[in-house]
Amino acid sequence: MPKPLISIEKSDHVATVRFDRPERANAVSQAFLVELESVARSFRDDVETRCVVFTGNGKHFCSGADLSERRDTAESILGRQRQLRAGERAMEALLAMDQVTIAAWNGAAMGGGACIATALDFRVAADNAFAQYPEVLLGMNLMWRSLPLTVRLVGTSRAMRLVAGGERVNAETLLAWGMVDEVVPAAELSATAQRWAEDYAGKPPIAVQMIKRSINAIAGMNDAALMHMDADQNLLTATTDDRGEAARSYLDKRRGDFSGQ
Secondary structure, eight states: OOOOSEEEEEETTEEEEEEOOGGGTTOBOHHHHHHHHHHHHTTTTOSSOOEEEEEESSSOSBOOBOTTSOOOOSSSHHHHHHHHTHHHHHHHHHHTOSSEEEEEEOSEEETHHHHHHHTSSEEEEETTOEEEOGGGGGTOOOOTTOHHHHHHHHOHHHHIIIIITOOOEEHHHHHHHTSOSEEEOGGGHHHHHHHHHHHHHTSOHHHHHHHHHHHHHHHTTTHHHHHTTHHHHHHHHTTSHHHHHHHHHHHHTSOOOOOOO
């Protein structure tokens, strides 16, 4: 049986979910996404856990897509579309959690890792944390219905800088932009996230969870209507000449020569 990629620890009313691929900087594989969805849904009937902290073992929270893994293994377009939507399903499962969720963000949250962080309720970051969406640098759109989450947190122009510009942004800037809620020295990250978790776990859970569901419903009421085709858009970008040139120039560390074809 394959080693689990994610572990869960529970103590009183707080659970800690740990991404456990430190040798790959907790990179996102297809199996990781399936397991993440399962882990998030495992809390559906758990009425004892009131707050869940998500963090990454090792130096990084989550470095994004595992580029060593080929994703388009399905023979048909329909099959590839279903594979691409695995991340969407995982984000939906995180957003649907009744418990208050907190990212204890250490090091990198890139691409899919940043999507995970923004799908949680709060983000406590170590002073070595940073975010980047490198999808555009590879000729891709941002998937997993995550664009609205970024826009809500940082606003339109900063979302453009992050997602269309592919900028790498450090922890202090992310705090100023509103993507993270607190920045602490790396050595204090775990204890600070635990303090946040215990604070929310100590509040009346029925009221807190109703408020959370209402806030998310208000904020995300149009998300599905706007972002239902982001996997299809990714399939479209995969057919372009610019996608191949983007990947080559990214690996060669040179400026791409793009034709719009």
